[in-house]
Amino acid sequence: MTMVGEMWSHLGSTMGTLMLVYTLFKQFFPHHLQDSFEKYFNRIVRFAYPYVEITFDEFTGERMKRSEAYSRIKSYLSDKSTASAKRLKADVVKDSQSAVLSMDYNEEITDEFQGVKVWWSANRILPTTQRISWYPNDDEKKYYRLTVHKRHRELITQSYISHVMMEGKEIATKKRQRKLYSNNPSQNWYGYRRSKWSNVLFEHPATFDTLAMDAKLKEEIKNDLIKFSKGKDYYARIGKAWKRGYLLYGPPGTGKSSMIAAMANLLDYDVYDLELTAVKENTELRRLLLDTSSKSIIVIEDIDCSIDLTGQREKKTEKDGNEDEPSDPVTKRVKEEEKKESKVTLSGLLNCIDGLWSSCGGERIIVFTTNYVEKLDPALIRRGRMDKHIELSYCCFDAFKVFAKNYLEIDSHSLFGEIESLLGETNMTPADVAENLMPKSDYDDVETCLKRLVKALKDAKEEAKKKVEDEARLKAEKEEEKQKQKSVKEEKEQSGKDDKEVKENGVALEAAEVKENGVAH
Ligand SMILES: Nc1ncnc2c1ncn2[C@@H]1O[C@H](COP(=O)(O)OP(=O)(O)OP(=O)(O)O)[C@@H](O)[C@H]1O
Numbered sequence: 001m002t003m004v005g006e007m008w009s010h011l012g013s014t015m016g017t018l019m020l021v022y023t024l025f026k027q028f029f030p031h032h033l034q035d036s037f038e039k040y041f042n043r044i045v046r047f048a049y050p051y052v053e054i055t056f057d058e059f060t061g062e063r064m065k066r067s068e069a070y071s072r073i074k075s076y077l078s079d080k081s082t083a084s085a086k087r088l089k090a091d092v093v094k095d096s097q098s099a100v101l102s103m104d105y106n107e108e109i110t111d112e113f114q115g116v117k118v119w120w121s122a123n124r125i126l127p128t129t130q131r132i133s134w135y136p137n138d139d140e141k142k143y144y145r146l147t148v149h150k151r152h153r154e155l156i157t158q159s160y161i162s163h164v165m166m167e168g169k170e171i172a173t174k175k176r177q178r179k180l181y182s183n184n185p186s187q188n189w190y191g192y193r194r195s196k197w198s199n200v201l202f203e204h205p206a207t208f209d210t211l212a213m214d215a216k217l218k219e220e221i222k223n224d225l226i227k228f229s230k231g232k233d234y235y236a237r238i239g240k241a242w243k244r245g246y247l248l249y250g251p252p253g254t255g256k257s258s259m260i261a262a263m264a265n266l267l268d269y270d271v272y273d274l275e276l277t278a279v280k281e282n283t284e285l286r287r288l289l290l291d292t293s294s295k296s297i298i299v300i301e302d303i304d305c306s307i308d309l310t311g312q313r314e315k316k317t318e319k320d321g322n323e324d325e326p327s328d329p330v331t332k333r334v335k336e337e338e339k340k341e342s343k344v345t346l347s348g349l350l351n352c353i354d355g356l357w358s359s360c361g362g363e364r365i366i367v368f369t370t371n372y373v374e375k376l377d378p379a380l381i382r383r384g385r386m387d388k389h390i391e392l393s394y395c396c397f398d399a400f401k402v403f404a405k406n407y408l409e410i411d412s413h414s415l416f417g418e419i420e421s422l423l424g425e426t427n428m429t430p431a432d433v434a435e436n437l438m439p440k441s442d443y444d445d446v447e448t449c450l451k452r453l454v455k456a457l458k459d460a461k462e463e464a465k466k467k468v469e470d471e472a473r474l475k476a477e478k479e480e481e482k483q484k485q486k487s488v489k490e491e492k493e494q495s496g497k498d499d500k501e502v503k504e505n506g507v508a509l510e511a512a513e514v515k516e517n518g519v520a521h
C-alpha cells in the first residue's frame, strides 16, 4: 500500500498544479478561447501523466464469453491481495469450511516484477440509468486496471502480463473447486444472472471404486480416461482436437449417471449438465458450448428424449392450425415462447459438437447417455464423435462383489455362490441390488442383507419366469384366436362360394328351361 501512496503523492502534486492552472485559465480567459485551450490542456495532462493503464474487462466479445484473462487475474490477485489489500471480499467454499478472498471493488494493491512496481485496481461501473430492479447487479461492468510507469511499458506488456496469466492459471488449478453447471434458459442470459450457466459445487461421491460393474471393463475405461487426460502432446502430434466422446447406454438404474460422476472425480474435471430441451435453437447451443471451460465433461443425458433425431420438430398444434388464438397478450407471449421451444436439430447438435472441437483447444469430454441405443441416429454416435460406446447392463457377480465390499465390508460369504448363480439367471439392475444390500436398520447384519438380496433375486426370477409363461400363454391365445378367425373366414368364404355356385346353377337351369320352352313353342 505504501507504493500506491507514493504513486499518488507524486502524481498528486503534478496533477494538482495542472488543475490549478486549469481553473485559473477557465476564470480569466475569454470564453471563445476556452475550447482550444481545453484541447491543449488535455494533451498536456496526457504528457504529464507518466503512467500507462491497461484494462481487463470481465466480458469480451459482446458478452459472449467471460474473459479468461479476467479470471486468471482474479486468481493471481487473490493471492496477492490477501496479504496487502485492506478491503477483501470473501466467497465461502466447500462445506462452509474455508473462504476464498479477493480484493474488493475500488481497492488497489501493488505488485513487483523484476524490480518494477505495478498497481492493480478492481473496479466496477454501475448502470447510469436508474431502473427499478430486484437484482442490484443488473448491467454492472467489472474490470481490473493495471497501472505502470511509461518507461516499463515493454517489460509489462511483453513479460509481466504473461507471467500473471500463467501464475493465475496455476493458482486457479490448485484452488479449484469443482463445479456442476446447468444451462440457464436464454431469457436469463442477459438479465440479472447474466450467465449462460448456473453452478453449484460438484460434490458427488461416486468414484470408480464405488462403481459396481465388470472389473475388466472398469479398468479399461479408467485407463482410457487417464490416457486421454495425459494426451495433450499426443493429440497435438496426430493433429486431432484434444477431446473424447463417450456414449453410455443401458437400462435405467445401471449406473450411467454414477459413471459420469466417477469420471469427473477421477480426472478432476467440472461437469456441464446440458439440458437440451431448454435450448431454443442451434445458435444458443453453440454459444453454450463455447462458454464451457477446459477440463470439463459436457453431459447430455437421455439424448434420445431431448432431441428429435429426424430433425423435424414442428409441434402438432402448429401444423394443425386449429388452435384458438389467445386474446390476452400474456398468454399469447407464453404460447409464442412455447412454439419457439427446442428448435435444436440433430444436424445443429452435430455441427456444434464438431465446431466446438475445432474452436477450443482445451481438454473436453462429451458424454451422451441413453436407455435406447438402437433409437439413436448412427451419425450421432459414429466413432470420432462418440469414440467409446459403453454398455452398462444388469448386475453381474463382479458388480455385486463391489457392492458387498462397499456396503457390507465383506469379500466372501457362504451365500455368494447362490447369489452368483441367481445373478446369472435373472436380470436385476445394480440400483436394485444396491437397495437390497443396504442395511435398513442397526439390527440388519450381513446375513440379513444378503438373505434379503437372495429373496429379491428369487422373486425376480420367479416373476420373470411367470412373465415369460404369461407372454407364452398370451401368444398362444392370440394364435388360437387368429386361427379361429381364419377358419371362420374360410368357412364364410366357402359358404359364399357355395351360394354363388347354387345361384349360378339356378340361373343356368332357368336359362336352359327358358331356352327349351322357347324352342318347344
Ligand atoms: N453400477 C453402479 N454402481 C454403483 N451404484 C450404482 C450403479 N448403478 C446404479 N447404482 C446406484 O443406483 C442409483 C441410480 O443409478 P444411476 O443414476 O447412476 O443410474 P442411471 O443408469 O443413470 O439411470 P437412468 O437411466 O434412470 O438415468 C445410484 O444412486 C447408485 O447408487
Ligand SMILES: [Mg+2]
Binding pocket: 256, 257, 258, 301, 369
Ligand atoms: Mg441417469
